[in-house]
Amino acid sequence: xxxxxxxxxxxxxxxxxxxxxxxxxxxxxxxxxxxxxxxxxxxxxxxxxxxxxxxxxxxxxxxxxxxxxxxxxxxxxxxxxxxxxxxxxxxxxxxxxxxxxxxxxxxxxxxxxxxxxxxxxxxxxxxxxxxxxxxxxxxx
Amino acid sequence: xxxxxxxxxxxxxxxxxxxxxxxxxxxxxxxxxxxxxxxxxxxxxxxxxxxxxxxxxxxxxxxxxxxxxxxxxxxxxxxxxxxxxxxxxxxxxxxxxxxxxxxxxxxxxxxxxxxxxxxxxxxxxxxxxxxxxxxxxxxx
Numbered sequence: 001x002x003x004x005x006x007x008x009x010x011x012x013x014x015x016x017x018x019x020x021x022x023x024x025x026x027x028x029x030x031x032x033x034x035x036x037x038x039x040x041x042x043x044x045x046x047x048x049x050x051x052x053x054x055x056x057x058x059x060x061x062x063x064x065x066x067x068x069x070x071x072x073x074x075x076x077x078x079x080x081x082x083x084x085x086x087x088x089x090x091x092x093x094x095x096x097x098x099x100x101x102x103x104x105x106x107x108x109x110x111x112x113x114x115x116x117x118x119x120x121x122x123x124x125x126x127x128x129x130x131x132x133x134x135x136x137x138x139x140x
Numbered sequence: 141x142x143x144x145x146x147x148x149x150x151x152x153x154x155x156x157x158x159x160x161x162x163x164x165x166x167x168x169x170x171x172x173x174x175x176x177x178x179x180x181x182x183x184x185x186x187x188x189x190x191x192x193x194x195x196x197x198x199x200x201x202x203x204x205x206x207x208x209x210x211x212x213x214x215x216x217x218x219x220x221x222x223x224x225x226x227x228x229x230x231x232x233x234x235x236x237x238x239x240x241x242x243x244x245x246x247x248x249x250x251x252x253x254x255x256x257x258x259x260x261x262x263x264x265x266x267x268x269x270x271x272x273x274x275x276x277x278x279x280x
Binding site: 001006009011013015044047048049051057058060063065066067070075081083085108110114115119120123125130 | 146155184185188189198205212214217223247249256264270273275
């Protein structure tokens, strides 16, 4: 079977990571942007925040949706979201890359379909007139 | 029973929304920031991008995690994430507010626990030494 959706969203829990990496805003920003790039995403903007005493939060907006992160260095834990649209991106590339960069000894993930086309049509008053519902990359 | 987690993450699908709202970067940014505020979150930074021909993506970093959005005005559809930590925030306030602002005639959501403390301890080499795992708000 084939599920038609606008996007796919991976929710990741990285456990027992390298504390020094998780507490560095520079490294987190670098790794998150690189994760987007190697997943074949087009980065449009990003924002990162360093918390006091430590911990980093941030998001990378990509043409194909976003990546987000929150780190708890003191617990060796990071939560990451990789939400992508379209077929040219593989979110699992980002997953693998970050797992390695963070030195996570254990990772867990779930994938959630976002924007299921059948529902978008069903709940729209003129659903059948919408035509084929597809993700259209940024026209620039 | 009580589930101990660092955060809670609501994944929302808003259907049959007001197309004019979904295509306005100004309104989306305004509503997302206001949703964070009325949910009692502390906004630290935000980033929004207007796609060509239309559609808006953005994220609001809050001290207690983040909110993110992607809109498809042509389908009346928006995907929203509300990820919050700590007990002082109620993500469902943001959910209700955005549902109303977007004029969504139908909404769906799932809630995913993020950073389950039992797992963070289990997968940490010195898990028992971590003490009580709690979300500590930004010390400023």
